[in-house]
Amino acid sequence: MIVDEHGVLERMCALLPDLGNSRVSPSAYDTACLAMLRSPHGPGPGTPTFPQCARWLLARQHDDGSWGGTLPWPRERAVGTLAAVVALAGLTQEGHLPPERTAEAIARGTTYLGGIAAALRDASEDIVAFELIFPSLLEKATALGLPLPPAEFDWLHDLRRRKLRLLQQHRALGHAVHDLEIFDELPPGAVGAQSPDGGFGCSPAATARVLHDHPNPAALAYLRRTIDFCGHGAVPTIYPFGIYDRAWVIACLQKAGVDLPGMKPHITALAEAWGPDGVASESHGLPPDGDDTAMVFTVLRAAGHDIPADPLHHFRTPHGYTTYPMEMTASASCNAHILTALRAAARPDPDATQCAHDFLRRTRRADGTWADKWHISPYYTTACAVESLHGLDDDLCRPALTWVLRTQHPDGSWGSSAGNTEETAYALTILLSTEHPSGAAASRALARGTTYLARHADDEDHPELWIGKSLYTPLNVVRGLILSTLWRCMQAQPHPGA
Structure with missing residues (x-):
């Protein structure tokens, strides 16, 4: 007092x-994006670049099966949960994590997503780029065979396509550099938008997206510093x-x-x-x-x-x-x-x-x-x-x-x-x-x-x-x-x- x-x-x-x-709280979504990265950025071919991120996710699941902030903000929890489930399922299917450690967490996460799917469309509470990020993660989840109700999310895929077309009509990358993970193919100028500290758009998730396609020592160093800064294997949603x-x-x-x-x-x-x-x-x-x-x-x-x-x-x-x-x-x-x-x-x-x-x-x-x-x-x-x-x-x-x-x-x-x-x-x-x-x-x-x-x-x-x-x-x-x-x-x- x-x-x-x-x-x-x-x-x-x-x-x-x-x-x-830039002290800031950790983000389940961005941490999951780093957990999806594989070598050649890691210690050996095909190995996770940041295994500590998966450990953090396994320790931070909410009682209702979701991941995200402390407040039950539906779209934020949906993005954090889907990203975490995709990251953990990919690591499990590739043999980097034993199923006995991840199966229950993945099942609880997918159950949570199925339960809120219908409500997401009418949710008034939003986060940045939800209509672009969530459908991109859904494509990854489908490729992994995760049991999600695809029909409930059709409206999001249509919205994503319209918004991407709008972005592509503008030659300047602009603030989209903060959201590079939304692109299936990186847009022109994206790699050249790297900042002196090695990051892209002050975003760990965007930086991880570029690093996935373009091995880059400076970007890798930025992500390592960001993990060290946040601590416990997590990263924030914006840094610095x-x-x-x-x-x-x-x-x-x-x-x-x-x-x-x-x-x-x-x-x-x-x-x-x-x-x-x-x-x-x-x-x-x-x-x-x-x-x-x-x-x-x-x-x-x-x-x-x-x-x-x-x-x-x-x-x-x-x-x-x-x-x-x-x-x-x-x-x-x-x-x-x-x-x-x-x-x-x-x-x-x-x-x-x-x-x-x-x-x-x-x-x-x-x-x-x-x-x-x-x-x-x-x-x-x-x-x-x-x-x-x-x-x-x-x-x-x-x-x-x-x-x-x-x-x-x-x-x-x-x-x-x-x-x-x-x-x-x-x-x-x-x-x-x-x-x-x-x-x-x-x-x-x-x-x-x-x-x-x-x-x-x-x-x-x-x-x-x-x-x-x-x-x-x-x-x-x-x-x-x-x-x-x-x-x-x-x-x-x-x-x-x-």
Whole structure:
């Protein structure tokens, strides 16, 4: 438990040296993709390149037979489970794993998939590239003779073919380098999209796909480093993401009003990443990203850098702002971050600001909240929106305050299901970012939430709430959010309670 501001500052200072190291939770899907790799990348012809990945999978199956994050997110669990079953079945059929170790796990996995097959079509919860990844894995499962109901998935095969045709119409590889495993044949330019660290698109799964066709010492070294980094034979769904790691945490600390010496090297690194087109990820194969560009711009402006807002305009469309080119569904959190950045510009552009403002007005839900494609929690997206609109359109945000007060749990926490520190921090951010609540109910909610956060600030068991090809937790980002929010709450509520 953290009892005072000194404890928060100590932990902030301890976090800063770790920024840029991209600490993130493991992914069953990506780990299974590595478990499918064979020599010539391994120690002998036809042997598994990463046998430790299969061991990790065998130890991480859920009680219901699935693999994936801790939350039962249907499409994420489906992808993780199908990938794990394909990997384990292939290793077993080739004689690399004894059937007595794998038969039950494979049977339970296929039973789980059969049980959710019909529900997948109508599932509202999605992950990145589900309609491309799952059918590709189904083809592998069919080739292995796994007992799955093929008719239940016909709609996915048709959708995959349509989406692949759309991708092939664009000459630039773009963000598809992050999803190279979806291609039966690697597209032109894929091999040349390798980043200096040896990876492709900051994605272990995409890198494994290239390595399967093109033996590559640098890609192999990248995957080995990623396994070592994550530990226990697993890999995350995205690695590295140093820019994202730095920008999100430093932005949180700046909002809290702290100025620690350890922040300066990270701000310098972000300034070096800034360019005329915005900010790209560590992978040279990825184009600039609207979300990262907005966050870095906001951080650099808060640090006193005189930089133009021109790169933000590259992401503008008639209907709002996009995260990346060819994006089919715009993101509310990205539009909120761009609105925040545009308002921080030295010479704000009212027309550009209005474009993001209008998007948020259109996408607010009836209960006063916002939802997003990059995070499963409405508390996250609503906090992003409310912060960006504060002082610009407070009337649009007031229903969110009512919603936050209504949804607090008895223990003072917030969460879409069980309460947790991350979603509690977002809810408290909403309270702190609306007009200072003077009502007794709002004051009590702030005090109770602050007490909960102080008691649980050092908890390390965070549910995976962020959406990629798997659900994941960017651990430094969540840690920075919790500490900075607690600091802000302690400033507003000097005595959070014990």
